[in-house]
Amino acid sequence: MQPGMPPPPGYQQGPPPGAPQEPVNSHMGWAIGSIFLFWPLAIPAIMAASRCNAAVAAGDYMGATAASEDAKKWAKLATIIGACWYGLWCVISIIWVIVGVAAVGSASTSY
Template identity: 85%
Template sequence: MQPGMPPPPGYQQGPPPGAPQEPINSHMGWSIGAIFLFWPLAIPAIMAASRCNAAIAAGDYMGATAASEDAKKWAKLATIIGCCWIGLWCVIGVIWIIVVAAATSSAATY
């Protein structure tokens, strides 16, 4: 790219040197918390959050932003699937309690 020429479409340039940068959230806490909900997807979230922290330390603004979005995606999926899984087991538990209560109450009245 020549000086004075506009960047090509789709090209994103980081902030100029010395300009204040907005902090990048690595979503490490959310990723670690998602371990308790659905660990198979929380592990990639933790790995992406770790890549984000490494990119921030290296000064790679674009890489850190991409890794942060990746960590957020995996943590969100782990949270949604984990909450649905827990909700499903709660519903199954309530149905089981109702069935057992109905069976024991009818058996006691013979």
């Protein structure tokens, strides 16, 4: 690109060198926490959060922001699916206990 020429369409230029940048949240804590809910989607979240931290260390603000959004997406999916899975498991367990108690109660009262 020549000086004085406008950037090509779709090109995003970061802030000028030396300008203060807002911190990028890597969502590493959320990604690690989501391992306990649904690990198959938590692993890509952890990998994206690691890419975010590496990009921040390298000074790549745009790459860090993209990796942060990717980590947030995967951690959110892992949290939602994991919460639904455990919620369903709890409902099924409660129904199982109620049916079991009802079966034991009816069996003990018949002679």
